[in-house]
Amino acid sequence: MNEKRIYNFSAGPSQLPEAVLKKAQKQMLNYEGSGMSVMEMSHRSAIYDAILKETQDRLRRLMRIPENYKILFLQGGATMQFSAIPLNLLQKGKADYIISGYFAKKAYQEAKKYGEIHIAASSEGNDFSYIPKQEELLLSDDADYVYLCTNNTIYGTEYNYVPNTNGIAIVADMSSDILSREIDVTDYGLIFAGAQKNMGCAGLTVVIVREDLLGHVRKEAPVLLDYALQVEKDSMYNTPPTYAIYILDLVLEWLENLGGIAEIQKRNEAKAKLLYDCLDQSDFYSTSVCKKDRSNMNVTFRSPNAELDALFVKESSELGMCNLKGHRAVGGMRASIYNAMPREGVEELVAFMKDFEKRYKG
Amino acid sequence: MNEKRIYNFSAGPSQLPEAVLKKAQKQMLNYEGSGMSVMEMSHRSAIYDAILKETQDRLRRLMRIPENYKILFLQGGATMQFSAIPLNLLQKGKADYIISGYFAKKAYQEAKKYGEIHIAASSEGNDFSYIPKQEELLLSDDADYVYLCTNNTIYGTEYNYVPNTNGIAIVADMSSDILSREIDVTDYGLIFAGAQKNMGCAGLTVVIVREDLLGHVRKEAPVLLDYALQVEKDSMYNTPPTYAIYILDLVLEWLENLGGIAEIQKRNEAKAKLLYDCLDQSDFYSTSVCKKDRSNMNVTFRSPNAELDALFVKESSELGMCNLKGHRAVGGMRASIYNAMPREGVEELVAFMKDFEKRYKG
Numbered sequence: 001m002n003e004k005r006i007y008n009f010s011a012g013p014s015q016l017p018e019a020v021l022k023k024a025q026k027q028m029l030n031y032e033g034s035g036m037s038v039m040e041m042s043h044r045s046a047i048y049d050a051i052l053k054e055t056q057d058r059l060r061r062l063m064r065i066p067e068n069y070k071i072l073f074l075q076g077g078a079t080m081q082f083s084a085i086p087l088n089l090l091q092k093g094k095a096d097y098i099i100s101g102y103f104a105k106k107a108y109q110e111a112k113k114y115g116e117i118h119i120a121a122s123s124e125g126n127d128f129s130y131i132p133k134q135e136e137l138l139l140s141d142d143a144d145y146v147y148l149c150t151n152n153t154i155y156g157t158e159y160n161y162v163p164n165t166n167g168i169a170i171v172a173d174m175s176s177d178i179l180s181r182e183i184d185v186t187d188y189g190l191i192f193a194g195a196q197k198n199m200g201c202a203g204l205t206v207v208i209v210r211e212d213l214l215g216h217v218r219k220e221a222p223v224l225l226d227y228a229l230q231v232e233k234d235s236m237y238n239t240p241p242t243y244a245i246y247i248l249d250l251v252l253e254w255l256e257n258l259g260g261i262a263e264i265q266k267r268n269e270a271k272a273k274l275l276y277d278c279l280d281q282s283d284f285y286s287t288s289v290c291k292k293d294r295s296n297m298n299v300t301f302r303s304p305n306a307e308l309d310a311l312f313v314k315e316s317s318e319l320g321m322c323n324l325k326g327h328r329a330v331g332g333m334r335a336s337i338y339n340a341m342p343r344e345g346v347e348e349l350v351a352f353m354k355d356f357e358k359r360y361k362g
Numbered sequence: 363m364n365e366k367r368i369y370n371f372s373a374g375p376s377q378l379p380e381a382v383l384k385k386a387q388k389q390m391l392n393y394e395g396s397g398m399s400v401m402e403m404s405h406r407s408a409i410y411d412a413i414l415k416e417t418q419d420r421l422r423r424l425m426r427i428p429e430n431y432k433i434l435f436l437q438g439g440a441t442m443q444f445s446a447i448p449l450n451l452l453q454k455g456k457a458d459y460i461i462s463g464y465f466a467k468k469a470y471q472e473a474k475k476y477g478e479i480h481i482a483a484s485s486e487g488n489d490f491s492y493i494p495k496q497e498e499l500l501l502s503d504d505a506d507y508v509y510l511c512t513n514n515t516i517y518g519t520e521y522n523y524v525p526n527t528n529g530i531a532i533v534a535d536m537s538s539d540i541l542s543r544e545i546d547v548t549d550y551g552l553i554f555a556g557a558q559k560n561m562g563c564a565g566l567t568v569v570i571v572r573e574d575l576l577g578h579v580r581k582e583a584p585v586l587l588d589y590a591l592q593v594e595k596d597s598m599y600n601t602p603p604t605y606a607i608y609i610l611d612l613v614l615e616w617l618e619n620l621g622g623i624a625e626i627q628k629r630n631e632a633k634a635k636l637l638y639d640c641l642d643q644s645d646f647y648s649t650s651v652c653k654k655d656r657s658n659m660n661v662t663f664r665s666p667n668a669e670l671d672a673l674f675v676k677e678s679s680e681l682g683m684c685n686l687k688g689h690r691a692v693g694g695m696r697a698s699i700y701n702a703m704p705r706e707g708v709e710e711l712v713a714f715m716k717d718f719e720k721r722y723k724g
Contacts, residue, residue, distance in 0.1 A: 006397035010404040013604055018391070021399050025390035029383050035368030035682065037383050039563040039609070042372040042685055075437035075565060076586055079600040083584030110585055196601055201401040203437060203565040203603030220582045222445030223472055224438055238441040239558055241565030241603065242375055247401070320397065323404055 007345035010323035011153050011298060011336045012176065012197040020200075020250040020340075038246040043239050051246055052235070058252035062261055065185050065208060072207040072227065073235040073245050077194045078103065078175045080225070081205060082110040085171055085190065086117075087221040088228075089145050089213055096120040096143045098163070101128045101152030102329065103173060111147070114218065120146065127330075128155040130290035134163055145169045145189060145213075151177035153197075154327040156300035156334065157293040162187045169213055177297050178206070179255065180339055181265040189213050195244060197297075198338050200251050204244035255339070264339050271337050271346045272296040278350045284357040302332030308360055309333060315356065321349050369707035372685035373515050373660060373698045374538065374559040382562075382612040382702075400608045405601050413608055414597070420614035424623055427547050427570060434569040434589065435597040435607050439556045440465065440537045442587070443567060444472040447533055447552065448479075449583040450590075451507050451575055458482040458505045460525070463490045463514030464691065465535060473509070476580065482508065489692075490517040492652035496525055507531045507551060507575075513539035515559075516689040518662035518696065519655045524549045531575060539659050540568070541617065542701055543627040551575050557606060559659075560701050562613050566606035617701070626701050633699050633708045634658040640712045646719040664694030670722055671695060677718065683711050 008015040031038050034047055041048040056071045065071065074080070085107070086095065093115040097108040099122035111117045120139055121132035131152075139146060146165045151158040153176045162184075163170065169189025178193040185191065190213065195204040207227065214228040223229065229237055255264060276294060279285050279301050287294075287301040303309050309332050313325045326332040337346055370377040393400050396409055403410040418433045427433065436442070447469070448457065455477040459470040461484035473479045482501055483494035493514075501508060508527045513520040515538045524546075525532065531551025540555040547553065552571045558564040569589065576590040585591065591599055617626060638656060641647050641663050649656075649663040665671050671694050675687045688694040699708055 003392070003395070004397060005392060008398055008402050010402070010407075013402055013404060013601065015402050016399065021391050021401075025387050028387035028390065029380070030365070030367060033365070035366060035684070036370055037378065039383075040370050040372070040375055040377050042375060043564065045372075045685070075439070075442070075603075077437070077600045079586050080437070080584065083586065087584075113582065194601065196604075201605050202405065202601045203606055220475065222442065222449075222584065222587070224441050224445065225584070238439045239375065239556065239564045241437075241606070242558075243563050243605070244565055244603070322397075323407070 004320065006320045006322045007341070007348065008322050009335045009337070009341070009349070011327070011334060012194070013202050014197055014336055014338055015340045016200070017251065017254045017340045019254050020247065023250050024247065039243045041242065043236060043242050048242060051249055052240075055245055055249040055252065058249065058256060059206070062179065062252060062255060063183070063185055063208075068212070069185060069208050069210050070231045072209065072230050073240050074205045074207055074230065075203065075241055077202070077205055078173055078192065079106070081173070081192045081207065082107040084221075084225040084227065085147070086111040086114040087218045087225055088216065089169075089171065089190070090115045090218070091144050091216045092142055094118065094140060094143050096140050096146045098122075098132055098137065098146065098148040099124055100131050100149055100157060102154050103152070103175075104147070104149040107147060107149070107173065118143070127288065128152060128157065129288045131157050131159050131293040134161065137163060139165055139168070143168050145171045147171045149173040151295050151297050153298050153336070154329055156287070156289050156295045156298045158295035158297065160292060169210070177295070179261060179264070180268050180297055182261050195248055197336075200247040201244050203241045204248060206248070267343065268296045268337070268339065271341065271343055272299060274346050274350050275299045275335060275337070278353055282357055284361050285353065297336060297338055299335045299337065300326060300330060300332060302326070303360070304362070306331065311360070312356055316349070316352055319352060321345070321352065366682065368682045368684050369703070369710065370684050371697045371699070371703070371711070373689070373696060374556070375564050376559055376698055376700055377702045378562070379613065379616045379702045381616050382609065385612055386609065401605045403604060405598060405604050410604060413611055414602075417607055417611040417614065420611065420618060421568070424541065424614060424617060425545070425547055425570075430574070431547060431570050431572050432593045434571065434592050435602050436567045436569055436592065437565065437603055439564070439567055440535055440554065441468070443535070443554045443569065444469040446583075446587040446589065447509070448473040448476040449580045449587055450578065451531075451533065451552070452477045452580070453506050453578045454504055456480065456502055456505050458502050458508045460484075460494055460499065460508065460510040461486055462493050462511055462519060464516050465514070465537075466509070466511040469509060469511070469535065480505070489650065490514060490519065491650045493519050493521050493655040496523065499525060501527060501530070505530050507533045509533045511535040513657055513659050515660050515698070516691055518649070518651050518657045518660045520657035520659065522654060531572065539657070541623060541626070542630050542659055544623050557610055562609040563606050565603045566610060568610070629705065630658045630699070630701065633703065633705055634661065636708050636712050637661045637697060637699070640715055644719055646723050647715065659698060659700055661697045661699065662688060662692060662694060664688070665722070666724070668693065673722070674718055678711070678714055681710075681714060683707070683714065
C-alpha cells in the first residue's frame, strides 16, 4: 500500500498536476455550490456551457490562437483524426505525409483509404531516429495538405523547425508536445492532439482548425466527423466528453497560474537537459536519437544490455519512479517528462541513473 | 452557494449515485495504493487492465450477457454508432428502421448514407406519442438488421415488447434505459448505449454485439469504427476513455451491491408509479404519451399552460429539484428518473406537484 504519489513516467495517459487532481477531488460532489458534480451536468445547461467556454478561452489565450482558427473538443483520440482529416480536408484528393514515426505511418495508412497519398519523406529506414529535414522533403505542388507529427512519443524525436510547404496547409499531430513549448499557430492549417499527455485525461481530442479549410467533407464521412458541423454546433452536435473537458480546463488554469507556455517551455527544456546531460556524460547509457532532433517530452535511452534494462526498470519502479520501460518497438528505457512531471521527479531519476551506472558498470 | 446536493432530473448527463462520486473522490489522487489517479494510468498497464476486465465482468454478470456477445467500450456517443452500425452490419445493403423518436430518426438519416434503408414503422405522425406495435411493422425479408430505440428520452415512451423480426437481428439503442430493467440479451443482435444516463459519465459508449454479425466492415469505414478490430484488440486499438470506464465500473459495483437489475427494476417501477399515479389523479397535469408505452425513465407532462409550465420549472428548481424543463420539441416538463435518482427525489417532486396544483388550479 503506497500512501505517497509516485513519479509516473508513462508515455500517456500520464501524470497530471497534483493541483488539478486536488481541485477535481474537492469539486467531485458539488461544483461551486451547484449541488452537482460536473459529470452530472447537462451539456446544454448554462453552468456547463460556462465551463466549455472558459476552456476554449483559456486555450485561445495560452496558445494565442487567432479568431479564424476554431477550437473543437472531440472524441476518439488521434486515431479518429487519422480518418477525419482526409475525410474533411481532401478536395483535389491528394496529400503529402512526412513519416517520422509509428503514428505518422498509421495516419498515412488510414488516409490512403480516401485519396492519393504521397510520402514526402520517411525516416523509417533509420529506425525513426531523426526528423526528416527540409531538404529531404518531396512535396507535391497540388497537395491539399502536408501532414506531420511534431513529437514522436515512441522514438523520442521532436521537430525543431516548421517545414516550408509553399503555402500548402500543414496538418500537425501534436498529441505529445502540445502546450509544452511556444508555437505560432498560424504556421499550421490544423493542429490536433489527444488530451492524455499534456492536456488532461483520455477521451478528449482537441482540434484547432483554420476555418477556410472547412466545408468540403466527403459524403461518406460519419456525421460526427464533419468538422464544419462541429464548428457550427460548437462541439455540441451531440454530448461531448464533458468531464474530460473540465479536466482540461483545470490543466489550463494550472498552466496559466504558473506563467503560461513560455514558462513551462523553460522548465521543460531544463528538465530535459538534466537527462540529456546525464546521457551525454555517460559511456554506460546510450541513445540512438539524432542529437538535434531530441524530444523534450520523451527521452529514450538504453543501458549496455537488455538484462540491465529490465533491472533498471524494476529497481526504479521500486523507488517510485514508474513506467520507465521503453516501447516494445524500441526496447530500452523511455522517460516521458510532460508538463506535469515536476523537476524533482527528473532529478530523482538522474540521481538513480548515476547510482545504477556506478553499481553495474562493467 | 448550495452546500446540499440537488435532485437532478436532467435527461443526461444526469445524476450519479452519491456512493460512486464519493468513491471516485476518495481515489482521485491515489487508486488503491498505486500512487496514481486512474486518469494517470497507462491503458496498457496491468493495474488499468484489471479495471477494464472487472468492468466487463460486472456488466456481463449483471446483464447475463452470453459469451458469444462481445462487450466494447467506445467513444463518440450514440451518434457515432448511428454511422458505425450500417458501416459494420450492412452486408446485403438493406436495413429496416422503426422510427419511434428523434434519435431513431437521426439514426435512420445517417444509415441512408450507406445503404437502402426502409422505414418499418413510424409514430412521427402522432408526435412520437407511442411505440409502433408489432402489427404496424412492415419488415423486409432480406434486411441485414432491424433497428429500434428502446426508450425515447424526449417523448417519454419505452418499448414494452420485443418485436418479432423472423430471426433478423435487432439492433437496439438502449442509451436511456440500459440497466434499468431486466432484458434477454439474446433477443438482440447488437445493443448500444451512451453511458451518460444509466451507466456513468459522457464520453463512453458501450456496445454489446453478437460475434457472428461481425467481419463485414465497409472499406470506407474509419479504422476506429471497425467492431471486429475493436473486439480483437479488446477496445484497446487506441487509448480508450479510461476514466469514464472506471466510473462505469463504480456504477456497476453500486448496482451489484444494491441487488442487481431485478432490484433496480422494482425500484424504478415504484418511482415511476408515484409520478404516473399523480398525473392520472390530476385534472391539472396532462401527458400525451400512450398509457401502455409510458417510460419508466423519462416522465413527460404539462400543466394547463406554458406560463404555468415555466413557473413550475422555476419554483421546483428553487427547491433543489432541477432540470425539469421539457425538451424544446415537446415543451412542458420532463422528469428523468434514471437508476441513480433516489425514491426520495421523486417523493419530493410529487409533493411539490400536488402543492403547485393546489395553488394554481383555476
